[in-house]
Amino acid sequence: MSQPVTNTTARADVIIIGGGIMGAATAFFARQRGLSVILLERDLVGQYASGTNFGNVRRQGRFLPQLPLANRSRALWDDLPRLIGENVEFLPSGHVRVAFKAEDSARLEKYAQDCKPYGLELELYSGRKAVERFPMLAADVDCASFSPLDGHANPRLAAPAFGRAARRAGATVREGAEVSNITRTAEDFVVETADGLRFTAPLLQISSGAWGQKMAAAFGENLPLTPKAPQMGVTEPVPYRIHPVIGYASWVEEEGVYLRQVERGNIVFGGGLRGTVDLNTKRAQLNPLNTVRQMPHLERILPDFARLRIIRTWTGIEGYTDDDLPVMGPSARVPGLYYAFGFCGHGFQLGPGVGATMADLLATGKTEIPLEPFSIARFAAPVSL
Amino acid sequence: MDKPVVIVVGAGPAGTRAAQTLTQAGLRPIVLDENRQQGGQIYRRQPENFVRPASKLYGASARSATALHTAFAELLPHIEYRPETLAWGVVDQQVLVEHNQRVEAIPYDALIIATGATDRIMPCPGWTLPGVFTLGGAQIALKAQACAVGAAPVFMGTGPLLYLVAWQYLKAGIKPRAVLDTSSLKTRIKGLRGLRHRPAILAQGVRYMAELMRAGVALHAGIQPVRIEERDDEDGLRVRGVTWRNSRGQLRHTVGDAVGMGYGLRSETQLADLLKCDFAFDPTSRQWLPVTDEDGATSQQGVYTAGDGAGIRGADGAEYAGALAALRCLADLGLTVSAQEVARLRKALEPMTAFRTGLETGFPWPWRNAASLPDETVICRCENVTAGDIRRAAGSLDAPELNRAKAFVRVGMGRCQGRMCGLAGAEVLAAARNIPIEQAGRIRSAAPIKPLPAKIRGIMT
Numbered sequence: 001m002s003q004p005v006t007n008t009t010a011r012a013d014v015i016i017i018g019g020g021i022m023g024a025a026t027a028f029f030a031r032q033r034g035l036s037v038i039l040l041e042r043d044l045v046g047q048y049a050s051g052t053n054f055g056n057v058r059r060q061g062r063f064l065p066q067l068p069l070a071n072r073s074r075a076l077w078d079d080l081p082r083l084i085g086e087n088v089e090f091l092p093s094g095h096v097r098v099a100f101k102a103e104d105s106a107r108l109e110k111y112a113q114d115c116k117p118y119g120l121e122l123e124l125y126s127g128r129k130a131v132e133r134f135p136m137l138a139a140d141v142d143c144a145s146f147s148p149l150d151g152h153a154n155p156r157l158a159a160p161a162f163g164r165a166a167r168r169a170g171a172t173v174r175e176g177a178e179v180s181n182i183t184r185t186a187e188d189f190v191v192e193t194a195d196g197l198r199f200t201a202p203l204l205q206i207s208s209g210a211w212g213q214k215m216a217a218a219f220g221e222n223l224p225l226t227p228k229a230p231q232m233g234v235t236e237p238v239p240y241r242i243h244p245v246i247g248y249a250s251w252v253e254e255e256g257v258y259l260r261q262v263e264r265g266n267i268v269f270g271g272g273l274r275g276t277v278d279l280n281t282k283r284a285q286l287n288p289l290n291t292v293r294q295m296p297h298l299e300r301i302l303p304d305f306a307r308l309r310i311i312r313t314w315t316g317i318e319g320y321t322d323d324d325l326p327v328m329g330p331s332a333r334v335p336g337l338y339y340a341f342g343f344c345g346h347g348f349q350l351g352p353g354v355g356a357t358m359a360d361l362l363a364t365g366k367t368e369i370p371l372e373p374f375s376i377a378r379f380a381a382p383v384s385l
Numbered sequence: 386m387d388k389p390v391v392i393v394v395g396a397g398p399a400g401t402r403a404a405q406t407l408t409q410a411g412l413r414p415i416v417l418d419e420n421r422q423q424g425g426q427i428y429r430r431q432p433e434n435f436v437r438p439a440s441k442l443y444g445a446s447a448r449s450a451t452a453l454h455t456a457f458a459e460l461l462p463h464i465e466y467r468p469e470t471l472a473w474g475v476v477d478q479q480v481l482v483e484h485n486q487r488v489e490a491i492p493y494d495a496l497i498i499a500t501g502a503t504d505r506i507m508p509c510p511g512w513t514l515p516g517v518f519t520l521g522g523a524q525i526a527l528k529a530q531a532c533a534v535g536a537a538p539v540f541m542g543t544g545p546l547l548y549l550v551a552w553q554y555l556k557a558g559i560k561p562r563a564v565l566d567t568s569s570l571k572t573r574i575k576g577l578r579g580l581r582h583r584p585a586i587l588a589q590g591v592r593y594m595a596e597l598m599r600a601g602v603a604l605h606a607g608i609q610p611v612r613i614e615e616r617d618d619e620d621g622l623r624v625r626g627v628t629w630r631n632s633r634g635q636l637r638h639t640v641g642d643a644v645g646m647g648y649g650l651r652s653e654t655q656l657a658d659l660l661k662c663d664f665a666f667d668p669t670s671r672q673w674l675p676v677t678d679e680d681g682a683t684s685q686q687g688v689y690t691a692g693d694g695a696g697i698r699g700a701d702g703a704e705y706a707g708a709l710a711a712l713r714c715l716a717d718l719g720l721t722v723s724a725q726e727v728a729r730l731r732k733a734l735e736p737m738t739a740f741r742t743g744l745e746t747g748f749p750w751p752w753r754n755a756a757s758l759p760d761e762t763v764i765c766r767c768e769n770v771t772a773g774d775i776r777r778a779a780g781s782l783d784a785p786e787l788n789r790a791k792a793f794v795r796v797g798m799g800r801c802q803g804r805m806c807g808l809a810g811a812e813v814l815a816a817a818r819n820i821p822i823e824q825a826g827r828i829r830s831a832a833p834i835k836p837l838p839a840k841i842r843g844i845m846t
Contacts, residue, residue: 044789051792156792160782236800236836264768264795288474288481288832292488292843299839309836311800 010172012036014362015191015201017179018208020050021348022340024162025355026205028084031169033363038199039166040177040191046159049209052316054232054258054270055155056245057349058095059120060147061111063325065373067118072369073353080352084165088158094244095150096134098141098301104249105143112145122147136242138303152245152260155348182218203362205338210319211279212327212341216376219334223379224322225342229275229284229315233291235308237265248301257297267308269298277317286315320344325374328354330361332377338362339376388412389718392480392491394472394656395499397425398700399692399707401457403497406711408463410720415465415491417472417482423457425501426521427700429528442528444553445589449700474832475659488843495687495714498656499707502693504647507754508809511613512646513766516624520546520647524553533559535643539627541565541610543748544649545590552593561602562641565629567751569607576747582736607632613644648750650697651808658830660685666823667696669745671752672808673827679731681710689714702737705730755812764813765806767799772813779817786826787811800836803828
């Protein structure tokens with residue numbers, strides 16, 4: 001995707017650092033709004049968390065104040081083939097959360113009430129009714145919460161498709177562009193890359209995922225961000241029968257597994273324990289024994305899962321904040337600086353919405369989507385006067 | 386101090402001789418074998434109730450086969466042998482194995498990887514038809530099950546196995562319809578420089594060819610596969626024959642009901658990859674191989690490779706390499722080894738390395754074919770990914786190397802994890818982008834190396 005930069009310094013309205021789904025979608029929507037855009041991606045667009053995640057396009061179960069953003073994003077998912085000109089295998093086939101314990105069922109019931117004011121309508125099925133509605137589930141399911149308009153998509157395709165669309169729309173998308181230095185002059189951010197190129201813009205967005213912490217710290221904004229490696233896997237293909245995404249609604253980390261069947265027939269699964277990451281070598285350590293640990297829980301929700309074979313596992317590099325919410329919105333300290341990173345393993349669904357919302361901010365300085373809960377200011381140490 | 390635990394993965398010629406060498410030093414190695422019985426692919430045994438003599442099963446290698454089987458029988462009380470056991474992953478100095486849907490993590494002090502090789506495949510239109518087998522597959526059918534892949538098989542590809550399997554079929558009473566070799570007489574003459582280092586093996590190959598010719602089997606050199614033809618009758622889709630071009634470019638057709646196909650061998654290197662051993666591109670074989678010293682020590686401490694899994698040197702070479710890797714392992718563990726024996730083994734391997742270069746020169750992987758394969762040719766059969774799909778990944782989707790192409794169009798993403806299609810997929814991508822093959826990369830290995838049952842009961846450590 002790299003294009004030659006003829007001048008020693010390339011200038012644009014906005015520089016976006018990080019070509020995950022957040023950065024790539026922002027680049028696309030910022031172009032839609034007429035901004036000139038330079039997107040700098042250290043490796044390949046969508047290579048880390050954006051390309052390796054489960055592919056959930058799920059709203060139910062999210063932090064309630066995040067639903068306006070998720071709803072905006074959900075609407076965009078429908079529209080993607082037209083917007084970006086590529087099919088990213090989005091299937092709005094619904095999302096089920098299943099509970100086996102009364103206290104977990106009670107949480108599902110409460111959530112189904114609480115999310116209504118945000119325009120999210122869920123269907124609840126108890127006991128026998130749950131199995132009648134979803135016959136693939138284990139017979140002793142206590143409660144199933146169904147979000148009919150959620151679904152799933154192919155994460156390997158989505159971010160690169162946004163990157164290509166941004167480029168077609170006129171953005172400069174540079175892969176293999178590792179940022180080595182960022183400085184700020186009176187009017188501009190100056191971004192230098194390891195291969196000796198310089199880029200300047202009055203606006204800068206940092207959407208470098210698990211690596212965002214270090215860049216924010218360079219602007220005096222510190223936050224705890226822990227990189228983690230999700231535990232993903234996939235079975236051999238079998239006839240396409242399971243349409244909704246299925247998640248195990250348990251608050252025990254090891255039990256929190258989920259699965260989806262793609263039209264090709266494979267069942268993609270993830271969840272449970274996460275692995276460790278070395279941010280310097282860019283390598284995530286997947287513990288294959290954690291794959292073994294996922295099996296009984298996957299079988300618990302989908303008994304026929306036990307008849308299949310696992311053909312592949314993988315992981316990626318995700319950034320987790322302490323409160324499990326992303327960093328999104330303007331810097332609390334530096335004018336013109338914006339953040340969209342640290343989506344704590346649940347950013348994929350939000351991607352298109354984040355892109356559109358960040359483009360609002362970059363183009364106009366404001367957005368109708370409430371972003372206060374995600375402000376980086378929440379991590380600032382109390383200032384003593 | 387407890388005796389160190391050494392795990393040997395594989396029980397072919399390399400694994401067996403490695404285990405034997407370890408027992409001679411007083412160790413009790415664990416030998417993991419995917420097969421039901423020791424012997425590997427080359428000296429694979431027939432089922433217990435089959436009674437064909439070794440001379441029928443193994444031809445000119447009967448004596449080596451019997452010797453290896455006998456050596457293993459003597460070894461059995463001194464090793465921990467685990468047949469039908471898949472080494473599917475590694476974690477924290479432990480090998481993860483699966484046997485009868487039971488998972489176990491076995492800690493080790495040293496690991497000798499002797500996982501052998503599989504056929505190397507250059508796809509052509511029709512290669513996924515029922516009735517097309519790899520040469521190795523055609524050989525297993527014959528060796529282990531006393532079955533032929535067809536009554537009138539055509540053997541196509543290149544390399545010594547092509548003639549060996551055709552000859553084995555002939556001896557079993559199945560006359561091959563033709564042997565179609567992509568390597569030309571000219572390249573074979575070039576290969577002689579290396580091949581002459583093992584005159585006995587060379588003579589054996591010449592004998593196979595002569596006997597095939599004497600029996601009226603046509604041997605064609607310098608051919609270009611066009612397509613494997615199909616017929617559709619009450620049995621369903623089957624092979625009808627092979628269309629090919631002769632060395633003068635003329636279109637030819639050979640009628641047959643099955644095809645055995647293979648273009649030399651490719652090393653099974655996934656365990657070394659999971660262990661993060663350094664790899665390097667080997668231009669002779671156009672494959673990525675673990676970097677080792679001459680004794681088989683990899684870049685990772687305590688990890689060794691031996692046999693065809695570390696570069697193809699054949700069965701005899703594998704026996705020497707297995708013993709040598711074990712001696713190196715023992716020395717690294719602080720045990721005394723005979724310097725004389727090490728020197729003898731190194732010396733014995735020299736002609737084999739030269740011979741291997743001769744084979745790769747004389748019977749080269751026809752990598753140039755990848756560029757001209759029609760778009761609709763299936764490359765990745767697990768995921769039904771065509772040459773055209775890979776070209777689209779390389780072109781409009783701008784995948785610079787194979788893993789990115791895999792992410793976009795699923796090449797190498799299926800059951801075999803790219804073990805069958807990875808090399809050809811890389812060639813198609815390299816040709817489409819007009820880049821050197823080493824820049825096209827190799828598919829990253831991931832656990833499980835081979836499919837793992839979801840219904841596993843685990844011993845968790």
